[in-house]
Amino acid sequence: MAVVAPFRIDIPVRALVDLRERLGQVRWPEAETVMDWSQGVPTAYMRELCDYWRADYDWRRVERQLNQLAQFRIELDGLQIHFVHVRSPHEDAMPLLMTHGWPGSIIEFLKVIGPMTDPPAYGGEASDAFHVVCPSLPGYGFSDKPAATGWGVEKIASLWEELMARLGYERFGAQGGDWGGVITMELGARGSARLAGIHVNTPLADPAALRQLGELTAQEEKALASFAYYRRWDSGYSRQQSTRPQTLGYGLVDSPVALCAWIIEKFWAWTDCEGHPENALTRDELLDNVTLYWLTATGASSARLYWESFNRRAFSPISLPAGCSIFPKDIYGISRRWAATRFTDLRYWNELDRGGHFAAFEQPELFVNELRSFFRLIRDPGLHGPA
Numbered sequence: 001m002a003v004v005a006p007f008r009i010d011i012p013v014r015a016l017v018d019l020r021e022r023l024g025q026v027r028w029p030e031a032e033t034v035m036d037w038s039q040g041v042p043t044a045y046m047r048e049l050c051d052y053w054r055a056d057y058d059w060r061r062v063e064r065q066l067n068q069l070a071q072f073r074i075e076l077d078g079l080q081i082h083f084v085h086v087r088s089p090h091e092d093a094m095p096l097l098m099t100h101g102w103p104g105s106i107i108e109f110l111k112v113i114g115p116m117t118d119p120p121a122y123g124g125e126a127s128d129a130f131h132v133v134c135p136s137l138p139g140y141g142f143s144d145k146p147a148a149t150g151w152g153v154e155k156i157a158s159l160w161e162e163l164m165a166r167l168g169y170e171r172f173g174a175q176g177g178d179w180g181g182v183i184t185m186e187l188g189a190r191g192s193a194r195l196a197g198i199h200v201n202t203p204l205a206d207p208a209a210l211r212q213l214g215e216l217t218a219q220e221e222k223a224l225a226s227f228a229y230y231r232r233w234d235s236g237y238s239r240q241q242s243t244r245p246q247t248l249g250y251g252l253v254d255s256p257v258a259l260c261a262w263i264i265e266k267f268w269a270w271t272d273c274e275g276h277p278e279n280a281l282t283r284d285e286l287l288d289n290v291t292l293y294w295l296t297a298t299g300a301s302s303a304r305l306y307w308e309s310f311n312r313r314a315f316s317p318i319s320l321p322a323g324c325s326i327f328p329k330d331i332y333g334i335s336r337r338w339a340a341t342r343f344t345d346l347r348y349w350n351e352l353d354r355g356g357h358f359a360a361f362e363q364p365e366l367f368v369n370e371l372r373s374f375f376r377l378i379r380d381p382g383l384h385g386p387a
Contacts, residue, residue, distance in 0.1 A: 023054035101178020139301030197321035242310035249300020270357035272329035323348030323374030327355035
């Protein structure tokens with residue numbers, strides 16, 4: 001059996017010096033010809049952000065924060081997978097597997113791990129406690145990079161089941177958004193007896209199912225318009241990553257500015273930020289996530305998940321108990337009745353008034369409350385979620 005080995009982050013000084021040197025030798029493009037973000041991240045903001053990154057940003061701060069958590073690596077199918085595993089001090093805590101997506105990382109969950117593992121320390125109830133397991137996806141963060149094909153969402157879902165078994169959890173819940181949500185839904189579709197239920201933000205259901213629902217609601221019309229906007233204006237990154245990730249990867253691994261712009265644009269587009277990403281997250285928080293991608297050189301390897309998985313997705317029915325939280329500024333949102341065509345035991349549905357795609361990162365209190373509300377129904381099946 002593979003050994004679960006403790007892990008501690010210790011980035012060499014030379015890697016941080018190299019980053020600063022590269023940021024000091026940028027060959028900048030000319031400014032955009034518009035006054036907004038419609039051509040991409042504005043040059044003035046990128047210069048300001050990268051000047052801060054070079055002169056004032058402190059990676060050691062977030063490194064210390066991560067190292068305060070219990071981190072491990074374990075070999076799964078020949079690959080060393082990094083994960084955070086924080087056990088609750090409360091005896092009846094529920095094991096919960098939480099999976100990030102792209103362009104996120106385990107850093108998305110730093111604000112919620114404390115309230116979830118020890119609710120009374122944050123004004124909550126011990127009965128809502130979780131044992132939290134947050135793995136870094138293969139090719140992301142401090143997990144190894146796959147050296148062969150075959151590492152799509154189906155395989156990752158299988159490995160996550162194995163990970164929870166190796167940790168000794170006989171019954172657990174799962175949560176995710178973005179690719180983490182796709183992996184969580186794949187786990188749900190498998191119907192494992194060990195999986196108590198799943199919670200996702202950004203739930204996905206078959207667009208063809210809409211034809212069976214009769215006249216569309218205003219919400220569904222809006223969702224279709226959001227899909228159309230995404231395909232027309234916002235999906236270039238996914239087309240590139242799902243077709244030629246290696247070509248893109250040369251720039252993302254060699255240039256910190258290219259990597260930063262590639263990621264920051266998505267935080268502008270997908271957060272509830274009123275036009276500027278620093279309205280949703282602090283400058284340091286944005287750079288914490290970008291710097292993790294840079295220091296681990298995962299620009300190419302993370303993009304390959306799209307090549308492996310993007311055109312292979314199926315909307316398999318999910319019969320396990322499920323909960324969905326819809327944040328208004330997510331990429332797109334579907335209606336409850338649309339979701340119910342896939343989630344046949346939809347126990348919980350809530351549409352929130354603020355927040356975007358990176359829910360745990362942007363709105364940690366709301367996110368924690370959503371998970372508590374859904375998983376109470378799993379802990380006590382006699383309860384019912386909001387209509």
